[in-house]
Amino acid sequence: MEEGKKMALLVGCNYPNTPNELHGCHNDVLAMREMLVSRFGFDPNRVELLVDKPGSTITPSGANIKRALNEMVDQAEPGDVLFFHYSGHGTLIKPHHSYKEEEAIVPCDLNLITSVDFRDLVNRVPKGATFTILSDSCHSGGLIDKETEQIGPSSAPNDTIIPASYKPKQIPFQSILQYFTSLTSKISRDIGSHLLEVFGADASLMFRLPPHEHKNEPKTKPLKPDEGILLSGCQKNETSADVEIMENGRKPCGAFSNAVQMVLKENSGPLSNREIVMLARKILIKQHFYKQHPCLYCSDENADAIFLNPPQNTTPPDRI
Template sequence: MAKFTKRAVLVGCNYPHTRFRLNGCTNDVKSIKAVIKERFGFLESNIRVLIDDDHIGASGSSPVLPTGANIKAALDEMAKKAEAGDVLFFYFSGHGTAIPVLKAGKPFRQDEAIVPCDLNLITDVDLRRFVSRLKKGASFTMLSDSCHSGGLIEKWRKQNVASWDRTTPENHDAEAKAKFKVKAKPKFLGFDFINKVIDSAADLGHNEVPKNGQGAHKIFGKDVSRKFYPQYMDVVWEKNILLEDDGILLSGCEAGETSYDIVSGDRAFGAFTYAVVTSLDHHRWSSVVVTNGELLAKSAKAIAKAGYGQSPCLYCSHKNRDEPFLGGFA
């Protein structure tokens, strides 16, 4: 049997000490890490964790912060080590946003991005560029528990999977949330808000009308998203770099929806992450393969039953829809 390696970058952003703080994202990372180690054969040495938790570990060292630069550096390191046959996994739990795209003569659209703890956005352009650089034969799966996450890699490859029951009565959901004291917070930060924070920090906006990404360029320099490069803004970059890719994206919601951060009693977690982990847990004593399509369908059914009002999606090729999730159980 050919040897291959499974590698992962796991990111959780709770944004502590901010007014847009979330509660369950670092817990989500812990849950996902446990699952991929126990069920899918990922070794501790091949898992990179980036969280903004205040907790200091037993070694006395602080966690690596999930800034935009640190996340991209971790992904680049994973890509450099990857060989044909390797299974690569990127998990993100945190805020997402939608970036308005205005181009003369073209319909208005919104592109997707995830929000690192320093607000240095990682956009669909960055993620597609990452996938396009991988060695042929290496597989890449992203699981994003954030708002507007549908289409983060390739929105035109949305797969239709088995249908699930969406008939959970709203009053039943309300009664359940009241009983268990469930609080649901959207994992969404508006792009206008992010832009204002960045431009203010960069001291822009007083005597000029700043362009998208202008303040981010001033603060983050070369680490800014490629979507905000002048070449891309002038469409030249778009023609030269958005190559075809074969990545797999399991997203917590559609491109125009939000995912939810849940607090239930003394537990905090992402609704989609909990649904994924629970669905995989049902196969704990089974060696039956769970495909990407099957996992998405099971997770979406669990989300609908809970009544959280988000629609998980799968974006990949037809072939990858029927491939085992993360290469199959160990």
């Protein structure tokens, strides 16, 4: 199989001038863009950047993020490498039809992109291409619905130290529900009904499909062995940090995004997806982020595949 093209979408949401403002998310994706081009050989013209910087012509709204992701997946062919880096708020939502909480990322307009949306994207990736998601947000574990957990929960020690500049990358579900209730004037705890009224066809598939179709979302595209790879900044029940770190010259950043950058800078050779996550965990522990445990969700084969390499180059180095 010939090596294909490499495409990336990098999204950083700082939510400026809001109660939920973060400070490091733009820095995270700018640093990642430089790394993709200089180390991994991405064509700069195939790396799309969406940030909610004042004056941005295209903002990282829910519709714009999904548009860019869909375009990337639609262009994918066997041998291609697809990459999505998200740095911003995450949340856990409880759909009206479900008894369990679901993961979602929170674009700048709060038009939630859920685990069902990511599962739909992954199901459409052609065989022989890979789709890697690096999500630096709260509650991001399991963001690709039903992907196999390779590196999961870990216990935290009792002597946890929280850095002074720590800010969780989370908007509580209740705050999002209250915001949309004020827009729609509906007396309902069903977040889907509010999002459908405000965003219509741009709302998440989770809310636009009948409840019985969510288990195998969508019904005509059943779950199958795939090339979806999720490197999450924390477990589902944890928060990721927006912080200033001494090793980064006190520039605001996401703790997980910064840890991945440090791993890549300290190791010039190829690294597997498993190695990236395990080494990032060690850096976060060193930096006293004991309660944030990056996780890995993917197939057994992709756990030991080389990070951001085409599928055929899957023999990992023997380091860990």
